[in-house]
Amino acid sequence: DQQVKQNSPSLSVQEGRISILNCDYTNSMFDYFLWYKKYPAEGPTFLISISSIKDKNEDGRFTVFLNKSAKHLSLHIVPSQPGDSAVYFCAARLNYGGSQGNLIFGKGTKLSVKP
């Protein structure tokens, strides 16, 4: 049973336009959400995060929005650049018993930004 879902395996966007990557989750006990970017043959690189007590976090061209009632978060990249082409993973941390341990990842969305 997938607790973090990225329903779009791929997304293609023109350079300069907005990229919107979506993520849905099922567990109300998630307290922190993160986005990672991954290039082939490399480990995931941390991009941006948001606590469950917030609804928006912005860092340069990247903004993450959290809608807790819909159990949905999204990553906006504006403007998109060819170097943004990568696989993007949504991840969530399960906070239970005070342990605050591992992250649960979605399957990823491959973003292609065309010049």
Place this chain on the structure above:
Amino acid sequence: DTGVSQDPRHKITKRGQNVTFRCDPISEHNRLYWYRQTLGQGPEFLTYFQNEAQLEKSRLLSDRFSAERPKGSFSTLEIQRTEQGDSAMYLCASSLFRWLRAEQFFGPGTRLTVL
């Protein structure tokens, strides 16, 4: 470079052999995590340490897998009697445990191929 490092980057072995991977975390980080990633999937949690203590193990971590972090610094992940299903990318991540943050920083991974 003060990021997370992993060694080796690639390992090819025959079924039934034992393999060991090493991870060196970011020096001031007290938490260290192991994940496994297969094609088309996001990283899946295996286990994590806080300092020397192994705090959590996933059901994915069969008896053939063992991880150690003897002095709270580097960690090793050993797989005994490898099977073809163990072929995957093994990722290590580290973090500085803080109640309100969850960012983990990943190494480049070790790609294991079991023939």
